[in-house]
Amino acid sequence: MRYRTHSIRPPPIMKLAESAKRFIGSANFLDLGQGLPGHIPPKEVLNALSERISHPTTHRYTHDQGQLELREELALYLRQTSQIDVDPQRELTITAGGNQAFAGTVLTIIEQDDEVIMPSPYYFNSVMAVQLAGGIVKQVPVNSRYQPDPEAIEAAITPQTKCVLLVSPNNPTGAVYDQSVVDKIVDICLQNDLFLISDEAYARLVFNDSKHYSPRRRRDAHDNIITLGSFSKDFGISGWRVGYTIGSTEFMDEFLKVQDTISICAPTAGQLIVLEALKSDQTWVEEELRRLSLLREFAYLRIREIDAFDTFETKGTFYLFPRVKECTSTRDIVLAILQSTETLVLPGGIFGEAGEDHLRISIGPLTPDAVDEAFNRLSDFFAHYKSE
Numbered sequence: 263m264r265y266r267t268h269s270i271r272p273p274p275i276m277k278l279a280e281s282a283k284r285f286i287g288s289a290n291f292l293d294l295g296q297g298l299p300g301h302i303p304p305k306e307v308l309n310a311l312s313e314r315i316s317h318p319t320t321h322r323y324t325h326d327q328g329q330l331e332l333r334e335e336l337a338l339y340l341r342q343t344s345q346i347d348v349d350p351q352r353e354l355t356i357t358a359g360g361n362q363a364f365a366g367t368v369l370t371i372i373e374q375d376d377e378v379i380m381p382s383p384y385y386f387n388s389v390m391a392v393q394l395a396g397g398i399v400k401q402v403p404v405n406s407r408y409q410p411d412p413e414a415i416e417a418a419i420t421p422q423t424k425c426v427l428l429v430s431p432n433n434p435t436g437a438v439y440d441q442s443v444v445d446k447i448v449d450i451c452l453q454n455d456l457f458l459i460s461d462e463a464y465a466r467l468v469f470n471d472s473k474h475y476s477p478r479r480r481r482d483a484h485d486n487i488i489t490l491g492s493f494s495k496d497f498g499i500s501g502w503r504v505g506y507t508i509g510s511t512e513f514m515d516e517f518l519k520v521q522d523t524i525s526i527c528a529p530t531a532g533q534l535i536v537l538e539a540l541k542s543d544q545t546w547v548e549e550e551l552r553r554l555s556l557l558r559e560f561a562y563l564r565i566r567e568i569d570a571f572d573t574f575e576t577k578g579t580f581y582l583f584p585r586v587k588e589c590t591s592t593r594d595i596v597l598a599i600l601q602s603t604e605t606l607v608l609p610g611g612i613f614g615e616a617g618e619d620h621l622r623i624s625i626g627p628l629t630p631d632a633v634d635e636a637f638n639r640l641s642d643f644f645a646h647y648k649s650e
């Protein structure tokens with residue numbers, strides 16, 4: 263084969279964006295497809311960054327692991343927000359986003375035909391990365407509350423299994439995994455000497471008194487757990503491409519070989535904006551969380567009015583993931599919604615087999631009026647769709 267990427271499916275969002283292209287310019291177009299929040303950092307953070315812009319070091323590489331001052335600040339932040347301990351010198355690397363953190367991790371640990379167990383629905387970029395590394399994805403469906411099923415995960419283990427992936431808070435379901443469930447999966451990984459990759463890109467986006475539980479809180483499992491994070495969602499800076507990887511010193515020595523090959527270091531200006539964001543009082547992050555909390559409440563009120571949906575309210579992220587009743591696949595429905603209402607939502611099937619009859623609706627950057635309008639349109643569409 264000429265290209266080793268040939269068997270990998272193209273990014274599904276790119277294909278959908280192509281279908282949506284002729285609607286995007288329209289004033290009437292509503293985008294509930296993009297996985298973004300609504301905020302950007304405030305002036306104080308941007309001003310502090312602009313003061314650094316003329317300094318020569320801003321234009322140069324940093325250490326492969328990222329600037330030490332940033333790593334130290336991030337370690338403090340992670341202690342406060344996720345109650346995890348990280349040695350900034352030896353266990354932490356700043357990456358060019360969470361996606362690079364994940365791809366670098368699988369390139370570090372996955373050998374040809376190694377299996378990766380993923381609760382399904384999953385974040386599709388994770389599948390692409392595992393396949394690029396020569397690995398095989400084993401999908402294990404989540405339960406009706408979108409929680410992973412430890413028994414089913416254990417049953418899926420074979421001699422080829424190398425690791426289990428958990429994403430909490432979850433894209434696409436919004437589920438925040440229960441501590442007891444996560445702990446059972448940590449135990450399974452320890453008993454079978456598997457890695458557990460924990461993607462925590464949405465760590466702060468938890469609502470209604472729900473708590474994010476990072477498996478790294480299990481000190482007995484630090485050698486097996488690789489924790490990934492992102493500043494794209496919680497801090498609203500997806501364009502600056504900054505995330506991080508945390509693992510044992512043994513893992514980090516290996517990971518840095520991949521990091522140096524692929525990007526050397528995360529973008530220096532991106533590292534600096536994160537440093538300023540972490541050093542700020544972060545009231546702007548709190549404000550965004552309050553805004554999103556109210557927006558989610560409103561969206562859940564509206565979505566429950568649509569009889570065609572079976573909706574389970576999850577406690578994290580800005581995604582809603584209703585099941586469409588009496589439907590086996592939502593792929594055609596998404597195109598019909600786009601064509602008849604100029605509204606883009608995502609078909610659940612792009613997130614794995616278990617999502618096939620669902621829709622992913624992202625409300626992150628929308629105003630309450632836009633959410634209201636979107637649900638009016640969906641309501642009208644499904645009233646008509648049902649009667650067909």
Ligand SMILES: Cc1ncc(COP(=O)(O)O)c(C=O)c1O
Pocket residue numbers: 297358359360361362385429432433461463491492493494500504505
């Ligand atoms: C679960 C999950 N992990 C990682 C990422 C990628 O984040 P980044 O922008 O930091 O690469 C995303 C983006 O949507 C995501 O949903």
